[in-house]
Amino acid sequence: MRAALYRDLGKADEVFHVEEVDRPEPGPDEVLVRVHASGVNPTDYKARSGAVPRPVDGFQIPHHDGAGVIEAVGAGVDPGRVGQRVWLLMAAAGRRWGTAAEWTVVPERQAVPLPDGASFELGASLGVPAMTAHHCVLSDGPVNGRTVLVAGGAGAVGHFAIELAKRAGARVVTTVSSLDKAALAEKAGADLVVNYRSPGAVDRVKAFGPVDRVIEVALGANLELDLAVARPQATIVTYAAEAANPVLPVRACMTANIMLKFVLLYGVPTTTLEQAAADISAALAAGELTGLPVHKFPLEDIVAAHEAAESGAVGKVLVTP
Numbered sequence: 001m002r003a004a005l006y007r008d009l010g011k012a013d014e015v016f017h018v019e020e021v022d023r024p025e026p027g028p029d030e031v032l033v034r035v036h037a038s039g040v041n042p043t044d045y046k047a048r049s050g051a052v053p054r055p056v057d058g059f060q061i062p063h064h065d066g067a068g069v070i071e072a073v074g075a076g077v078d079p080g081r082v083g084q085r086v087w088l089l090m091a092a093a094g095r096r097w098g099t100a101a102e103w104t105v106v107p108e109r110q111a112v113p114l115p116d117g118a119s120f121e122l123g124a125s126l127g128v129p130a131m132t133a134h135h136c137v138l139s140d141g142p143v144n145g146r147t148v149l150v151a152g153g154a155g156a157v158g159h160f161a162i163e164l165a166k167r168a169g170a171r172v173v174t175t176v177s178s179l180d181k182a183a184l185a186e187k188a189g190a191d192l193v194v195n196y197r198s199p200g201a202v203d204r205v206k207a208f209g210p211v212d213r214v215i216e217v218a219l220g221a222n223l224e225l226d227l228a229v230a231r232p233q234a235t236i237v238t239y240a241a242e243a244a245n246p247v248l249p250v251r252a253c254m255t256a257n258i259m260l261k262f263v264l265l266y267g268v269p270t271t272t273l274e275q276a277a278a279d280i281s282a283a284l285a286a287g288e289l290t291g292l293p294v295h296k297f298p299l300e301d302i303v304a305a306h307e308a309a310e311s312g313a314v315g316k317v318l319v320t321p
């Protein structure tokens with residue numbers, strides 16, 4: 001099969017090769033999936049560049065996320081799954097078979113049925129972002145009637161955080177940095193969109209009402225705003241590390257009586273992930289999840305795809321094997 005892969009860590013144009021490799025066979029409890037779309041996430045290029053390295057087992061085909069059709073199943077898997085449309089999660093976690101190839105093999109629980117109405121493009125956009133958003137928004141119980149602040153509402157995680165919080169009955173305010181990102185956040189359903197670079201940002205969020213839960217992409221940059229708008233006992237859930245670690249203003253955090261929480265998808269228990277995946281599929285089936293605008297690259301252009309993602313393309317970067 002054709003696959004994009006690297007053997008060494010480094011810049012995309014220095015380490016990527018697109019070549020033929022033997023197609024993997026599904027082992028026990030695994031499925032073979034024909035990949036129709038492969039999603040690029042920051043974790044994929046951070047692993048490839050060595051910024052947050054993962055061990056390379058000879059070669060690494062990148063990308064956790066993808067969508068396609070099950071073509072074969074291993075022992076212990078219901079043969080009725082052959083032909084099923086699926087979205088994939090964590091395909092490259094501890095394995096060399098990421099989704100940037102014509103086929104991939106994953107444990108069957110990481111191939112989640114994709115409802116008929118949902119496109120492969122949307123399916124390939126879900127894994128890391130929607131699962132992270134789901135855990136950040138809902139891991140401490142229902143948010144119905146609560147006020148949720150999503151920092152960076154036009155980002156991949158932020159987008160699904162808005163949609164999942166709205167689906168769960170929350171009031172949602174989000175922050176963005178430009179008009180085009182504001183339009184995306186509005187389309188996702190945010191009740192209020194605020195440019196965090198504008199002088200009145202804190203007052204505009206405050207006027208929306210005290211915030212119960214913050215879904216935070218940049219804790220250091222936004223903590224002052226978060227503390228200013230948070231209700232006592234609010235939770236700030238951080239899922240991204242900034243280039244420099246923030247200095248924590250302990251007295252201000254105490255005064256605000258807030259809770260700080262940190263999430264890394266790789267460490268979330270399997271049962272929690274399975275529940276989140278089922279809930280995301282239900283949201284898909286109900287038509288309540290949408291995709292960001294996509295930037296599609298053929299497999300041969302894997303370098304350009306990674307460079308686009310790394311340079312902050314607005315929307316979702318996909319590779320189509």
Ligand SMILES: NC(=O)c1ccc[n+]([C@@H]2O[C@H](COP(=O)([O-])OP(=O)(O)OC[C@H]3O[C@@H](n4cnc5c(N)ncnc54)[C@H](OP(=O)(O)O)[C@@H]3O)[C@@H](O)[C@H]2O)c1
Pocket residue numbers: 041042043128129132151152153154155156157158175176177178181196217218221222238239240241263264265266312
């Ligand atoms: N913990 C986990 O398990 C986990 C899971 C998924 C992703 N992540 C990490 O989360 C980060 C985002 O991932 P992603 O896929 O959502 O990336 P993305 O699609 O590039 O979105 C990031 C968004 O954050 C916004 N942003 C940056 N600085 C901001 C600030 N100070 N205030 C508000 N928004 C800000 C960006 O817009 P502007 O720059 O225009 O503001 C952009 O829209 C990455 O570092 C990724 O590695 C972690």
